[in-house]
Amino acid sequence: MSYPDSESKSARLYERARAVLPDGGSRSSIRMLPYPLYLASAQGKHVVDVDGNEYVDFNNNYTSLIHGHSHPAIVEAVSRQLAHGSAYAFLNEAEVALAELLCGRVSGFDQIRFMNSGTEAVMNAVKAARAYTGRSAIAKCENAYHGTFDTVEVSLGVEPTVLAEGDPPSRPGSPGTPQGVMDDVVVIPFNEPVAAERILTANATRLAAVLIDPFGTGMGRVLPSDGFLEMLARFCKAHGVLLLLDEVVSFRAGYAGSQGARAIPADLTALGKIMGGGFPVGAVAGRADVMAVFADGADGTPARLHHAGTFNANPITMVAGLKAMELMTESEFDRINALGDAFRAGITEVLSLTNTSGEGAGHYSVFSVAVDDPELARPRDRNKAMESNGLHRYMLNHGYFLSSGMMGVISTVMDTADVDPFCQTLLDGIRSLKGRV
Numbered sequence: 091m092s093y094p095d096s097e098s099k100s101a102r103l104y105e106r107a108r109a110v111l112p113d114g115g116s117r118s119s120i121r122m123l124p125y126p127l128y129l130a131s132a133q134g135k136h137v138v139d140v141d142g143n144e145y146v147d148f149n150n151n152y153t154s155l156i157h158g159h160s161h162p163a164i165v166e167a168v169s170r171q172l173a174h175g176s177a178y179a180f181l182n183e184a185e186v187a188l189a190e191l192l193c194g195r196v197s198g199f200d201q202i203r204f205m206n207s208g209t210e211a212v213m214n215a216v217k218a219a220r221a222y223t224g225r226s227a228i229a230k231c232e233n234a235y236h237g238t239f240d241t242v243e244v245s246l247g248v249e250p251t252v253l254a255e256g257d258p259p260s261r262p263g264s265p266g267t268p269q270g271v272m273d274d275v276v277v278i279p280f281n282e283p284v285a286a287e288r289i290l291t292a293n294a295t296r297l298a299a300v301l302i303d304p305f306g307t308g309m310g311r312v313l314p315s316d317g318f319l320e321m322l323a324r325f326c327k328a329h330g331v332l333l334l335l336d337e338v339v340s341f342r343a344g345y346a347g348s349q350g351a352r353a354i355p356a357d358l359t360a361l362g363k364i365m366g367g368g369f370p371v372g373a374v375a376g377r378a379d380v381m382a383v384f385a386d387g388a389d390g391t392p393a394r395l396h397h398a399g400t401f402n403a404n405p406i407t408m409v410a411g412l413k414a415m416e417l418m419t420e421s422e423f424d425r426i427n428a429l430g431d432a433f434r435a436g437i438t439e440v441l442s443l444t445n446t447s448g449e450g451a452g453h454y455s456v457f458s459v460a461v462d463d464p465e466l467a468r469p470r471d472r473n474k475a476m477e478s479n480g481l482h483r484y485m486l487n488h489g490y491f492l493s494s495g496m497m498g499v500i501s502t503v504m505d506t507a508d509v510d511p512f513c514q515t516l517l518d519g520i521r522s523l524k525g526r527v
């Protein structure tokens with residue numbers, strides 16, 4: 091593998107693709123310069139590109155693949171279902187079984203409703219909070235990523251506000267965002283409980299929900315502090331505002347998600363990623379009285395929130411998600427979280443051996459090579475496209491596919507035997523790049 095190579099099939103496909111797909115693809119998140127890789131196949135922890143190069147996949151579809159690619163049990167369950175239909179307008183038993191499994195695991199989930207992406211989950215959770223409270227505004231942290239619709243893209247990818255100079259403004263995520271959308275988003279500074287509480291209190295009577303991601307996606311993957319979470323929970327309870335947890339990514343933290351691991355009293359939760367077993371999925375789960383907004387009244391009065399979707403709870407996603415979550419026992423969560431610790435320790439050791447400033451960062455089953463050396467990587471430069479230079483490119487050319495920010499996502503098909511080869515490649519990479527400097 092020698093990236094970049096203008097003669098490669100990926101490079102040529104990119105040229106071809108750009109004529110018909112803006113930027114050659116359909117996801118802003120997977121851009122790579124000078125061209126992205128096109129994959130031909132994937133199995134277990136490996137992916138193979140169209141030029142035949144094999145990589146250990148530490149991206150795992152941006153955290154969604156908790157069992158790697160094409161896990162045999164999921165392939166079997168989906169294949170069996172495929173022969174009996176992929177989508178139909180009526181309900182299916184797997185939907186009930188997956189709902190029972192998730193509600194059985196998480197004490198804050200009385201009921202759940204399925205949809206097809208994390209974006210849809212956050213969007214429907216916001217709508218549910220509005221329908222429940224009758225209020226229109228929501229609060230979110232500056233730079234927090236919650237998917238791709240205009241409300242949650244307010245103040246995303248912006249220079250963090252210096253609090254001494256004023257409170258964070260609502261900035262549009264894209265040109266033409268209606269002013270009304272901005273007016274209904276209260277932006278709070280992340281992990282700044284005092285300033286955030288002051289801003290929330292000033293807007294308390296118009297807030298339907300406070301939206302928070304326990305993994306800090308978009309904010310350098312720093313976890314919200316206990317003090318910050320406690321303040322949000324206290325504020326919400328005092329003012330009748332819903333605490334809306336975005337667990338689209340952070341649900342992989344444990345058997346009952348981050349809310350179980352950190353005792354976060356969520357009223358409503360948005361889910362996605364791992365609970366679809368590799369297929370498109372989203373869900374809103376929460377307290378029965380809040381989830382009641384989705385239900386028609388016993389007397390036939392229509393639901394406060396109409397929620398339809400052609401592919402909602404389709405049986406393919408439901409059987410895949412059910413199998414994936416059944417395989418995720420408490421001990422499997424513990425095992426991959428411990429594997430995350432092992433990668434972090436190994437990376438920190440490599441950085442210390444090479445006198446490189448930085449650390450093995452991240453949490454639970456997500457790690458990152460956080461190097462403070464611009465010659466090697468730019469891990470904290472979170473809003474840039476995948477750099478594919480420096481250390482990232484070295485790792486790619488030596489068989490490791492990491493995400494932007496040198497992030498690695500662990501799946502259950504990985505084990506402790508994967509740590510040393512990865513760390514050895516990292517060590518060789520840093521030595522060879524530093525030798526060149």
Ligand SMILES: Cc1ncc(COP(=O)(O)O)c(C=O)c1O
Nearest residue numbers: 207208209236237303307338339
């Ligand atoms: C925290 C968070 N929320 C929501 C989303 C949106 O999920 P999806 O990409 O499935 O729409 C993502 C996606 O990465 C995410 O990281």
